[in-house]
Amino acid sequence: MTKVLMKGNEVIAEAALRAGCRAFFGYPITPQNEIPEYFAREMPLRNGTFIQAESEIAAMNMVMGASASGARAMTSTSGPGYCLKLEALAAMTLTRLPAVVVVVMRNGPAFGTMNAAQEDYRMNGNGGYKVVTFAPSTIQEAADMTFEAFDIADQYRNPVVILADGMIGQMMGSVDFDKLPAKREHLPEKTWALHGRGQRNGKSEFLFIAEGKNHYQEKYDAETILYPEIKANETSVEIVDVEDADIVMCAYGTAARMCVAAVEAIGSEVKLGLIRPRTLWPFPYETFGQIGDPCKAIICPEINIIGQMIDDVRIASAGRWPVHHVGDSATGPLTPDGIIEKVKEVWKEMKV
Amino acid sequence: MSVLYGKPESLNDVPFTFCPGCTHGLTLKLVASVIDEMDMGDDTISVGCVGCGGYMPWFMNVDTIFSLHGRAPANATGVKRMNPDKLVFTYQGDGDLASIGTAEIIHAAHRGEKFTTIFVNNTTYGMTGGQMAPTTLIGQKTTTSPYGRDAGLCGQPLHICELLSTIDGAKYIERVAVDSPVSVRKAKKAIRKAFECQMAGAGFSLIEILSTCPTNWGMSPLESLERIRTEMIPAYPLGVFKDWEEGDK
Incomplete structure (x- = not known):
């Protein structure tokens, strides 16, 4: 395939589909609307699930349920919706569920305006979790990072955020989907995915905190094992x-x-x-x-x-x-x- | 020697930690029994909530995810859409479902999501220490309605079954109680009917269970069961509000 000219938001959606995302849950908000609209068109044709949720809160909790069921799941939003998604995003870091959250930033606070901005750098949910956060600067990079985000989320069982500004979402640029990064090998099998205990010879799975751990142990392990590993492997800079x-x-x-x-x-x-x-x-x-x-x-x-x-x-x-x-x-x-x-x-x- | 009565396989061996006279344990046993009787234990995914009902996952021997306050229906939507052939249910209290989670439950019904909600209504927030819920009865004293619920300030109790039965996607809606052996048997049948509605692919189903909270009501277990009969059932009439097999009631 050669280069094609596409809008950043649509590039993000297409890259997610190529990464195997088959569950998208969204809610309308400018300047990211082309992402859910793309999935609404494509999911029925590509054997996936698209739901326009009743709110950003619900959309993110649907992502959590789909991810818990082993699917590559995604949602997208802008600042006012991102703060609503943080509730379930924080929960997914504790429950160790992978997903990709795309935030196409506009200015704020709250309603703000539709203008592109970089104002959600510090936005975080409760409890001091950390998630890999990509910042695309070109349309090709928006595709590459979205594609890689799913692998990273699965590799570490931790959500990944794409923090794009409204300009990246709204501008058109050239993209070559054949140049997406290679898919990572040896990603862990999702033996924890919920399909009924019959999938595990009768052993039921409870997705909350890893079996045998309490909250402190889980958070201590995240800060001393998981996050240092991510820092060592995934830090990226030009x-x-x-x-x-x-x-x-x-x-x-x-x-x-x-x-x-x-x-x-x-x-x-x-x-x-x-x-x-x-x-x-x-x-x-x-x-x-x-x-x-x-x-x-x-x-x-x-x-x-x-x-x-x-x-x-x-x-x-x-x-x-x-x-x-x-x-x-x-x-x-x-x-x-x-x-x-x-x-x-x-x-x-x-x-x- | 044959076993005539035993613990359902879909419950694990963790002893219930609910207060004396609380009907959560009884209700969970009913749910687990129906799952066993339908031979669905290997193919069930339950979705927990926040509150006393949130203890459910610790006692169930089925695949389970713990969900945020009020969000179980959204979570279950994601689970069921990825597992269309499995039995999926949420287990939610009235603070969780009828207050913080009203948007999620209404829109799950609205989309006709094919899962079941077990809605435990004891007219109060149990775990947080007995605050007023949207379901708290008029005049009922709670820690946040210390002079009794005032309809002029707090509105009338919210009737979830009546509300949801106006939504087309809701296909089986019934309110039951667990105040007596007869009621308990009816409750079990209702749960089975709702699970069958789900597995038939008809749409959303919900069973509201009028339940006790002796600790926060300041009553003995027996007085609590009596309160279900004398105060709750008159305010929350029992019955089937929606039945996909028979049309609207």
């Missing part, structure tokens, strides 16, 4: 020219695309590097050790007012460089020009 950069930018999703535009516009005036986390959790803290001596500052462009990921960037910087935010202003969202202006401002200060 690094561009950080060894000799004067200023390093750190951004994800659409903000990272704007950084690329800024690099082109500024040319040789300032040497710019880029750290682009592909996974927001695990966050690529260690990558910052590759930043070279010339670097005098970090700039963290985000499509929000004062920055959210910037806190992780500060932790990663550990005081070695000043960390500057650039983002939305009182008049509108982050633009490439805004990044260029910020780079020039910081560069001027550095030279003084």
Whole structure:
């Protein structure tokens, strides 16, 4: 197959189908509607289940039930719906059920507007769980990450979140589905999947907390065994020219695309590097050790007012460089020009 | 020696931990007995809830998933759609189903989901210490209606069977009680009828069971059974509200 031109949301849905997702439960919310609409069209033709649920809460709990039954299950939403899904997402981390949750971010709080944003970086349910969180920056990457998300969810028995901004969901771009990552081998068999105790020679399964463990044991094992394993294996980041950069930018999703535009516009005036986390959790803290001596500052462009990921960037910087935010202003969202202006401002200060 | 009476195979060996006089244990035994009698133990998936009814999974010897407060019908929807040939039921109390879970139960019925809900109504939140539920009777004192439920402030008790029987996708709806041996036998038959409705693929089914909570009612077990007869049944009439085989009642 050659490249095709498709909308980001539809690419995510098609990649999920190619990953074997046969259970999708959704609820309408802009800017992700093309995802449930795609599944509504395709599931009846591809032997799958599509339900438009009564709410995001119900949709996520349906995902939980389908996942408990061994299916590759998925839902998608935007910020106002994501906070409703967190209830069951947290439960699925405790019960160790895989699934993929796509969040196509708009600005908030609450209703906000339909404008694309990066405002749900910190959104989490109760209990301190962690889930692999992908941040696609291109349409091809949206496909690749969605495909891989199902394997990762199954491998660790832990849900995976795709945190895309509204721009990624709504823009059209080229995608080649033949270039999806290879399917992982040796994924664990779902012997726990609920099909009746007859499937296990009469031994019934109770999906809540792993047999023989209490809450503390389960959470202790997650923090000391599961999460370190995920950090070691799944941290993903793109690094561009950080060894000799004067200023390093750190951004994800659409903000990272704007950084690329800024690099082109500024040319040789300032040497710019880029750290682009592909996974927001695990966050690529260690990558910052590759930043070279010339670097005098970090700039963290985000499509929000004062920055959210910037806190992780500060932790990663550990005081070695000043960390500057650039983002939305009182008049509108982050633009490439805004990044260029910020780079020039910081560069001027550095030279003084 | 032949065994004339024994524990159902679909219950495990964990002793019930319910309060003295609580009818949850009795109800779970009825559910497990019907599963055994239908020879469905190997092919059943139960969905738990939050509250005292949430203890169900600890006693059942069938595949089970523990579900969030009120969300069992959504969870069961996912389970049943992936397991269309299995027997799937939720086990929910009145705080769970009639309050926080009203959207989920109504829309499961609305879609005609082919699972069964066992709805245990004891007119209070048992596990959290006896707060008012939507099903609490007028004048009933609870920890959050200390002067008795006031209809002017809290509305009239919510009638789940009557409500759900207006929905086309609901195909078998019956309210029973477990206050006497006769009632218990009727309750068991009702559970069987609902499971048969499900396995026939007819649609959604629900059995409401008027039950006790002696601890939070501040009554003895016998007084609690008497309260079902004198206060609950007059407010929540027993009977079949919907029967897919006979049309609407």
